[in-house]
Amino acid sequence: MSLRTTLLVATALSLTLAVNAQTEWPAITQTTKPWTRWWWMGSAVDEQGIKNQLQQLDNAGFGGTQVVPIYGAIGYEDKYINYLTPQWMNMLDYTVATSKNLNMGVDISVGTGWPIGGPQVTTEDAATKMIIQTYTIKAGEKFKDKIVINDEKQKGIPEVFLSAVTAYDDSGKAIVITDKIVSDGSLNWIPPTGNWQLYALFVCKTGQKVKRAAAGGEGYTLDHFSSTALSNYFKKFDEAFGNSNHGVRSFFNDSYEVYGANWTPDFFDEFEKRRGYDLRRYIKDLSKQSNDEQAARIKSDYRETMSALMLENFTTKFTEWAHNKKSINTNQAHGSPGNLLDLYAAVDIPESETFGSTTFHVPGLRRDSADVQSVEPDLNVLKFASSAAHVTGKKLTSNETFTWLTEHFKTSWSQCKPEVEHVFLSGINHVFYHGTTYAPANVPFPGWLFYASVNFVPQNSLWPHLKGLNEYITRCQTVLQSGEPDNEVLAYWPVYDSWANPKGLDMAFGIHQIDNWLCPTDFYTNATVLHAQGYSLDFSSDKMLAEAKVINGEIKITDKGAAYKVLLVSKTTYMPVATLQNIIRLAQNGATIVLQQLPEDVPGFNNLEAKRKQLKELIASVSFVQKSNGIKEAVTGKGKIIIAENPAQGLAYANIERETLTDNGLKFIKRKIDGGKYYYIVNHTPNIIDGPVTLNTIAGSVALLDPQTGKTGLANFTPQKNATNVKLQLEPGEAVIVKLLDASKASGKKWNYIGENLKPIALSNSWKLHFKDGGPVIPADSTIESTMPWTDLKDDVATQSFSGTGIYSTTFKLNGKKADDYTLHLDKLYESARVIVNGKDAGIIWSIPFKLSIGNYLKKGENTIEIEVCNLMANRIRYMDQNKIEWRKYHEINFVNIKYESFDASKWDVMPSGLGGVITIAPVKFSK
Template identity: 60%
Template sequence: MKIKNIICLSVICLAFGNLSAQNPWPPTTNTAQPWTRWWWMGNAVDEKGLDKQLTTLHKAGFGGVEIVPIYGAKGFENQYINYLSPEWMKMLQFTTNKAKSMNMGVDMAVGTGWPIGGPQVDEQDAATKMIVQTYTISSGEKFSEKIVLKDEKLKNLKRIKLNIVTAYNEKNEAIVLTEKITSDGSLNWKPDSGKWTVYAVFTGKTLQKVKRAAPGGEGYTLDHFSPDATKDYLKTFDKAFGNSNYGVRSFFNDSYEVFNADWTPDFTNEFKKRRGYDLSPYIKYLVSDEDNEITTRIKSDYRETLSELILNNFADNFTSWADSKNSKNTNQAHGSPGNLLDLYAAVDIPESETFGSTVFDIPGLRRDSADVQKSDIPDINMLKFASSAANVTGKPLISNETFTWLTEHFKTSWSQAKPEVEQVFLSGINHVFYHGTTYTPADVPFPGWLFYASVNFVPENSLWPHLKGLNSYIERTQSVLQSGKSDNEVLMYWPIYDQWANPKGKDMAFKVHNVEKWLQPTPFYQDLTKLSKIGYSLDMISDKMIGESTFQNQRIQTTDKGSSYQVLIIPELKYLPETTLNHILKLAENGASVVFQNEPKDIPGYFEVEKRRNELTSLWNKIPFQNQGETMKIATFGKGKIILSFDVAKGLEYLRIEREKLTETGLKFVRRTFDGGKYYFIVNHTSKEINQFVPMNYTGKQTTIMNPENGDFGVAEVQNNLVKIQLKPGESLVLKTVENPDKSIPKWKYIEKTDSPIILNQPWHLSFKEGGPELPKSRNLKKLEPWTNFSEDPATQSFSGTGVYTTTLNLNKKNADDYLLKFDKLYESAKVIVNGQDAGIVWSIPFEINIGKYLKKGKNTIQIEVCNLMANRIRYMDQNKIQWRNYHEINFVNIDYKAFDASNWKVQPSGLDGQIQLMPLHYSK
């Protein structure tokens, strides 16, 4: 046992760089390491292949995998394994055993492809939609038409049911005729007068099937609104798993992409039970897009009911089932027609998703418009729905499907991944899953099996040798972000009833992919953006969460395990339930501070409108507002304070809620609190270098700077709550503030000045060590150039792999404190070896690395092992019509979801270009 402990400590020390007894970094765990979604194509896996790939992933710094079976490759059908079959369960058990032996974790999807469904979903449990047919009937006319379903696609289904029949005259007077329909569809009713329109509502089926299904997983998608459907679906897993969880840490459900599912067989009964009235007389307004009060109120109630059904009947049951297996569950709530905050909060690990790439101001960061999605995503405020739900309810892990369609295939570098994952961290997320890794059998040639929407985190990727740089960075950062609790001071209410009152459409899906429609235009979003920019840290809160909150120890406490907050903001809105206002006033009465951006105008929904509206007005009128200047009203309410101001920032300022002024420099941050101190994770996504004293709200008795790229640390220089920070564009750091100083920690090494750079413009030797389709010829270079400049050697144009640039440097004197090796242009990442010693990986902007401790006076040998993109080799294969993509289902597509073809691509520059400088550094004493 002692020997094992020594080995473990050695591994930790290697992972975190220059560590000793005073190491301020939190202990690392496999959840701090990145995980990856692991596609099993056709489930064509075997023990030898699983062992090899898990070992490879472990060595690269992954902490776990998430198994998602999908469609298979053609020609391997005889190796397919049916999902959840005994053979599949045997492969799962082997995987979890092997992973456990390396301290890795294993999650798995509860289904194949997405959204969940499969052969166990019969017609009754399949996703359901309402089908509305209309008829006209006038007094004195004989109505001979049968009220039966006309949709030919659904006529043969057994579960089609006529739910509601309601007639409306020209005055919009309604008569419910459901009981007047005979078994053959005849209408046993005649109007006494006037012309009537009859609305017939059928319970239909969407007929949607699982997308990208694996063998054994094909079938209808699930009716998420039905408790029986959810329970029936999970019985298949009970049968396969028995009393064991097979070592699965968490069962995963992908984003809700069930299209046109807006009903469930028992909807009318559930609606009446939850909303207090029968929907039947109002069905006309539900299917109308007319912008009137009845329509908006009926639709609001309908959408609220759908939200409660998916929460109670799917999310809650899914969590209970996973917990019964002694496992956790992970759920992507986005895309669903429900309150995202409540849905994320209902599971053990809420998971968000990024899709596409973000525009950053970092100089030198490559972003070719032809290689990225044309969209407004990712959006940091969208990501905050998942982290807010976790923070408010005390979930320690918030995960994220990261890098989905970051750029075009084979063109993503690790330097592009870094700011994207930093934005995920800044949203409060702390447990990233790469999207992703595809299992490939050993006998499949380059590029192996690939999934069409991912960055290829696979060993066949020519950038793989340097992935440890990105993974180690994420591991260090997440070790901090998984410590303690989120330390956001502001809660902001999500006015979902303003969304639900939209007169257009029926169900309302809150998707990652259309935030420009439902999120970005709202005052709520504008407040989030403005307050974050000026230095406030915010979480969102739902009506349900407000109802569960209390005021304790001078703060709003959301749950026993959740975070606590200084203030609650109610942004500009129209609709606010009187029950929510009542809860808000109780919080204020007990001492909470609340800022309203405007007076709530109305209550949502249709039930007892006047009574509830009067209650809302009565509650509001209890607040004894006094004018505070022209733009603000204030009230002392019990032990608390209520502010009414359209400028919520001024309201926060009046309440003396301190913002972090460090954002005035352009820096972004996220803050955590732990017993005895706080962590700040700070990034510079601006175009300018930060070299100054930066204001901090918390500096404690000691502030330590920690570099998540290499693990270095040292005590910061602090003056009057100002911390000296040096950050170049693209760099990040962690600040750890504590009340009990550790005097054994050395001072941070600030760069005081640099001497004139040494330009490495001497001859270089270029050789190639691994890659393909063939190694280019070695050559001597008079100056640094990309190897793709040498088009006379065709191999340089098609090669993807590692090229080695070697030179010697005579250092006449070594009188600087350190030396910085600075790259002008690097395509794409490099391992630096100085005098035979590994100095580290250069993989992110700015492309530079400290190598002083490896240099010596006199002759020095410098090797730079450069890895380039996969793109040139794929271009070559497509130009020569070498078959490499041959899959069932979607096969393989480009970023615009069109057939993939790289034959017309330009050769991507590869290797080193421009100058390499050696900068002598002098540190402040």
């Protein structure tokens, strides 16, 4: 074969592979599958139980587990295995080995329950707080009291000590008189003149212990601001693990939920080292709760120092420790009194959390107000974790998903779908279910359960159809873990505006407190509005901007991180001089900056006037020219700075084009891949989308990938100037992935667009109803004239309490297969179904819209159809509570409802179960 022939064959093969690749899904891996948090209650596990449950998880489509030991079940105390003992490590080793054989991964928490802590945490290393006591003394007066801690809970603790005493006269003059206190608390100081207030700061202990701790994990919560405390904490792990990670992929730390921990023993010294002045002189300002500017500035410095200690002494050290074990780490930064972006960025896998359920306007989606939390997951909160991953080049952002999605036993897989889509749209691409509880085989229904989880357990009556949800998530994550993020806008988070709050002291940025620290800000408003308008954003911190550089006109925080076309700075009252210097530096090096307004002031207290002068000089050094629509522009160096009161106008002026598909209510997120892009598009509106949708990407070929079914095909599209119009057909609740490649127009299998729905075939014959795989009692078989929920068959009392599978079967005649396809439509489905046509498995219907393509399974003449419906666990639990059948026997919190009250299902209404309405088969003609 000649060289020319060889090249032609190779080129043809390359083109063929390119065409095939256009409609192929990315490869499935461990991490593209969903993982689940695996609660080990009391660590009362054994090898057979571990093996059985891992096999069940594997069969359901899970890629791995996150082992978290927690409190145990009553009556099984003799089965408890103390955390990190040799026996516990043997169970971990068996878990890892068994998981490896199933191609599954294993993560473990670095503690039991949460927050991090345990028996190795001494009182000295325990979470610490300050207590300030005040006294008065007059000139020439001998102080008769003793300056000792008054709090009875703190007395007798050797590690509690007086750290500083500062005296203030009527004019505000401060004198640190700590050295005037003798060992018994007596004051050896008499003021010569005036009236004085004494402020005594004691280093005390919060006394908080690990919540929901497992056997061997009980103990004090850790002082997160002390590197010594963390080092001491990990000594127990070092003894247990040695120099090996024992096959653990990642060590996990849960969210910061340490209450009242606002100090660490050497805080004064750490503060002075970082802020440049002695905080002992300003103890009074720490205790103020008024709109006092000096107090606000002191508190801002205090909070900035807390943030630095959290980052340097806990998060970074945790990452180093995991790396020393030849492993990686996962950390939930939310709730921490620190800059969340920097904390998330300092770990290998930043992990966020969804708590509660979101309101979606998808017809038919059940959302009973009595069964949901009052808080809703917020997209912008989730983006803190994904932004940190994106700007630093980390491939995975994980999420604790479905925590308290609905009331226990009432969550359907159809309710999970839009919630996990909400997570994906934030940039998260590695989902962990919350969660699965290990249970011994001899524990009767409903097995062991965790009080705040959706019950992703084999005992769940919906378990047979969980694979439908898992396959959907897997397909989505194969795409969302491919390539790189593609967000054009980098939005600066002005944390100093939050830190300047004169009220309170330590400031934890928790997901349940966003009404205090996030929602009232212009940053939040802009991020929300711009996202709805079709702009793609990530967030950045002051530290990130200090590390940023400009490459080919785009901003990059790290070499491996994403590139951004513009930096957006929302209205900001307080900005450090260094941050503004970095913004100007980026502009001079070729970046485009959009400011909503120039910063008004500098944060903090030390050298205030000098820093204010620097800020003003910096601002004056940039010369702005008035443009149209109130926009100002300054060309500086290779780049420019734009001032626009309306950020969208500023972005448009900077030639950042929004994606107009959001005008139809569609939501999206993009990924860059070699030679093209992915768009993940979701329809959470009540409207059908049927027509061209414009995407701001030039493409030579376009494919559609359906994550619900796995089907793929080449799309109808029309090139536009700097864009592509792609024909989409999306019903409410559906999602699609659009793959746009630069390559020339491809040939191959076309996407099947629905051109015409012919007259539907109503399945009007009688139905047989048979029950299996459930309880407490299997209802009797019956014949019904038309489909109805089996809970409407009230003559059989067993139907009111049954949770399991009911099989509806009927026959119908098809005169001939004249359509291109046939779609089964279920009018009312409670809750999911597997469809069997002529003895062949046609698939699972588990999400809205309740439909399934079955054309390939139909034949001319008589056809049989079986619809195996699984219902919720609710009716069986209701029966058990009404009949006082004990099933919840746990230590600690035992079992609570969604309002954190004692759980009782006895007064619940019966939840509809089975099929309802008219079942039809719609013949479909595909459009040309």
